[in-house]
Amino acid sequence: MNKNTQIIKSSLLKRKRSEKYFKYFGLTGIIAALLFLTIIITSIFTTGKKAFKQTAIKLEIFFDPKIIDPENKGTEETYKSANYKIVIKNALLNYFPSVNKRIDIRDLTNFISSSEEERLLEMILKDNTLIGTTKELWLTASSTIDVIHKNLEMLNITEKDRLIDNKEKKWFTKLLDDEKLKFQFNKTFFTSADSTEPEQAGIWGSAMGSFFTVLVTLILSFPIAVAAGVFLEELAPKNKFTDFLEVNINNLAAVPSIIFGLLGLAIFLNVMHLPRSAPIVGGLVLALMTLPTIIIATRASLKAVPPSIREAAIGLGATKLQTVTHHVLPLSFPGILTGTIIGMSQALGETAPLLMIGMVAFIVDVPGSFLDASTALPVQIYLWKSTAARGFVELAAAGVLILLTFLILMNSFAVYIRKKYEKKW
């Protein structure tokens, strides 16, 4: 072995060792990241999954003609003006005949969610032959009962720390022992908007709000950003001014989102007097925020198109614009689209600027257009999380799950588009 080989051999050991350390270092990082991710997802999931089911109580409901239609008119108005709370109360008293004090009756009636009165009315409106008959129904329980049912160990704590007092506990245990309680799928969560009662609150309102907001953002930011990116990259002369623009656009991408919210408040609400809490304003603000992201993505993907394609087109006598629209832009489209989708998922998860323009209100109706007051998914989560009442914690976690699902779907779509349309040359 000659001398050089000897030297190389001894240094090789050291080089190999540092390579090994580096590999372990990276691996540790990834494992730690995965670990934290798993912890977060598990904790959100275990809390959130409780919101997908709700407690129902089985009762024999007698659709009493004396209450629903005492004068036997048979009109919708009569049905609508009837007091279905009494129907439910009677059903409960029928099951618990020993309850007779007025205050106890009130507490007992509170076992059932107030939304069920509406449901009974709808049943009657659909089929009025039900009047006078008795039917076994699963009625949604109030959130207090729901919380107790989901955490049965709560029954064992002392009365003063418990959500329900001893007499309520007795009723609850009787229902439980008689197998009159069950968990049913919480459809309300997916179909309704916010509510003061956790068992009646749903994510749909804010999901629609988010949908309208992100749609406005997409319609506004995509064409403007792509046009700006193409202009800056392909058509604008390279001088001090365009350099200055570039630096500013890059800076804009790093501006905290709440600043954009303040801008929206000052301009869109105070100067232009657009409706408060409306998805159109949210969309405008988020479009401003997303613009730099898409511009940067557009420019990067335009840059990645090989110069030979440009030369080929220019050499044939294509104008600059023809070169861009016929060749460069189609080739860079997957990259632009990926950037756009990532920008959109950023916008979907953005909360701070929406707080500034009033999309943080308590809104019970599912928005139907860009101008209706609404919230957005992340804001709804924030609202639920900051509500003290029992039952909202689970809703917040379930909301996070829904939001994460949307984000994962959007990001996988971005990956799919990139994989499908990227061309090799």
Next chain:
Amino acid sequence: MKKSGNLMSSKIKISSKDVSVFYSQNKALNNITFDIDEKKVTSLIGPSGCGKSTFLRCLNRMNDTIDICKVKGKVLIDNEDIYAPNVDPVLLRARVGMVFQKPNPFPKSIFDNVAYGPSIHGLASSKDELENIVLTSLQRAGLYKEVKNRLSETGTSLSGGQQQRLCIARAIAVSPEIILMDEPCSALDPIATAIVEELIDELVKNYTIVIVTHSMQQAARVSQNTAFFHMGNLIEFGSTQKIFSTPQFKQTQDYITGKIG
């Protein structure tokens, strides 16, 4: 007729007068003056970085696309200065086609590749006419037989030599007067090179061709005139036969005999 070295006087197509090119402050070409004959192949040879490609790109104002590049002097095509302010480079490039070093077909179908030039310039008034142009161009580029059954396949699916002939077909579809070729065979194997060289012999009957090449043998095989560039200067220009048999300058001799380069 090639390498006949005949003294038959031919018409001058391109005339370069005191052309200098600057990249920012660096001078890449220094007062180049010579004439290029019509319907002949003129090859530009010289070591890497001598400015031959830069000169070629002056002839269709391809250098305009580089911001830092400045061209001084005059290039006359049919006695008109192509750097005059009233000349539109887009129109010029339709008259002066170009084939690049690396085959660069568009990632579109073979048909669309050839049809692109005629359709942006509106050269065909109907679909049939366009198809006619495409097919003749492919025939002239000697590619038709190989691709006639797969015109809708992408241009990038062809082999390297076929891609380069597709690029030639694309260039001649616009019916230019001049074709510039920037080392068209440097990425091709010897067989594909031979086919392209035969094609050049065929094309020169209708077009004026200027070719940059690194291969002295290729210059000797395909061109009637040769210009030798070195360090941004035009050292020697004359008929190919003369340059290769009796070079006037030592630098030329050193280069063609392989001592420098």
